[in-house]
Structure formats: structure tokens, C-alpha cells
Amino acid sequence: MSRPVFLVGPMGAGKTTIGKLLAQQLGYPFKDTDREIEDRTGADIPWIFDVEGEAGFRDREVAILADIATQGQQVIATGGGIIMREENRECLKVSGIVFFLTASIEQLLERTAKDKRRPLLQVADPEARIRELIALREPLYREVATHVIDTNRRPPRQVAQEMAELVRNS
Numbered sequence: 001m002s003r004p005v006f007l008v009g010p011m012g013a014g015k016t017t018i019g020k021l022l023a024q025q026l027g028y029p030f031k032d033t034d035r036e037i038e039d040r041t042g043a044d045i046p047w048i049f050d051v052e053g054e055a056g057f058r059d060r061e062v063a064i065l066a067d068i069a070t071q072g073q074q075v076i077a078t079g080g081g082i083i084m085r086e087e088n089r090e091c092l093k094v095s096g097i098v099f100f101l102t103a104s105i106e107q108l109l110e111r112t113a114k115d116k117r118r119p120l121l122q123v124a125d126p127e128a129r130i131r132e133l134i135a136l137r138e139p140l141y142r143e144v145a146t147h148v149i150d151t152n153r154r155p156p157r158q159v160a161q162e163m164a165e166l167v168r169n170s
């Protein structure tokens with residue numbers, strides 16, 4: 001069974017958007033860990049953070065990743081904090097090809113500004129929060145990455161094409 005393709009990176013890097021296009025281009029099914037968590041919980045992410053806290057959300061994320069990582073050839077967009085748990089990093093490293101999508105702080109802020117469904121960014125100073133999260137997480141994204149892909153000021157379709165080539169040549 002061929003291996004899955006994972007997209008990791010910060011909120012607003014484009015994992016969901018580009019992941020869907022990549023799946024179309026490769027003819028693979030598409031999954032999104034955030035979406036899977038919501039579907040299986042029957043509640044949205046803000047509700048899960050409110051009621052179960054971030055730790056409760058992370059526990060659900062570990063269970064979902066372990067499950068879908070074994071389901072063969074597919075494109076999987078992950079949540080921005082998936083690399084915070086060591087078992088997830090191990091799972092990503094052994095299970096497939098991992099793309100780390102990057103973008104500047106300015107682009108991440110711009111792309112996440114209007115959407116209120118990201119609990120960690122509902123703070124007085126989202127820019128400071130994004131900077132904090134990137135400082136903490138960037139080494140962890142790099143630890144799991146097979147490829148690092150710059151998405152700054154690039155159309156999602158073009159980025160997906162570059163990634164599809166890398167998958168085909170892997």
C-alpha cells in the first residue's frame with residue numbers, strides 16, 4: 001500500500017487549501033485532521049477547546065492521526081499544532097512524505113485575520129501569538145519535514161503542482 005502525504009505548518013500556511021488541490025492533482029483521497037476531529041466529536045474546534053481545553057483537543061488529535069496515518073495513499077492536511085506531541089512527530093516521520101508549508105508572519109496574519117474559528121488566535125495581539133507559536137514550533141515542523149515549501153505570495157495551485165511533482169518523483 002502506498003504511503004500517505006502529510007501537510008504540516010502553522011495556521012494559515014494553506015495546509016487545507018493546498019492539500020485539497022494536491023489530492024485532486026494526484027488523484028488521492030483528501031483528509032483533514034481538524035475536520036476528522038470535528039466529525040468524530042460532533043462538535044467544532046472552538047467548542048472542544050472551551051469544554052476540554054487544548055489538552056483534550058491534543059488527545060483527540062493523537063488518536064485521529066494514529067488512525068488515519070494507516071489508511072494508505074491519501075493527502076492529509078494536519079492541524080497547526082500536531083507536531084506538539086512527540087507521538088505525532090514519530091508517526092509522521094515513519095508513515096509517509098511530509099511537506100512543511102511556510103509563509104511569512106505577515107502572510108499568516110493576513111490569511112487568518114477574518115476567520116474566528118482558531119481558538120489560539122482569539123487574543124488581543126494575534127501577531128505576537130503567531131510569533132510565539134512559530135518560535136516554539138518551527139524546529140518541530142523541520143524535524144518531521146521531508147520537504148519545506150515556501151507559499152509566500154504564490155497561488156495555491158502553483159504550490160500544489162510543485163508538490164505533486166515531488167511526490168511523483170519520490
Ligand SMILES: Nc1ncnc2c1ncn2[C@@H]1O[C@H](COP(=O)(O)OP(=O)(O)OP(=O)(O)O)[C@@H](O)[C@H]1O
Nearest residue numbers: 010011012013014015016017080111151154155156
Ligand atoms: N498560497 C496562498 N495564497 C493566498 N491565500 C492563501 C494561500 N494559502 C491559503 N490561503 C488562504 O488562507 C486562509 C487559510 O488557509 P488554510 O485554511 O488552508 O490554512 P491552514 O494551514 O489549513 O490553517 P489551519 O492550521 O488553521 O488549519 C484561507 O482563506 C485560504 O484561502
Ligand SMILES: O=C(O)C1=C[C@@H](O)[C@@H](O)[C@H](O)C1
Nearest residue numbers: 011034045079080081118119
Ligand atoms: O496551531 C494550532 O495549534 C491549531 C491549528 C488549527 O489547525 C487547529 O488544529 C486548532 O485551531 C489548533
Ligand SMILES: [Mg+2]
Nearest residue numbers: 015016034077
Ligand atoms: Mg487547515
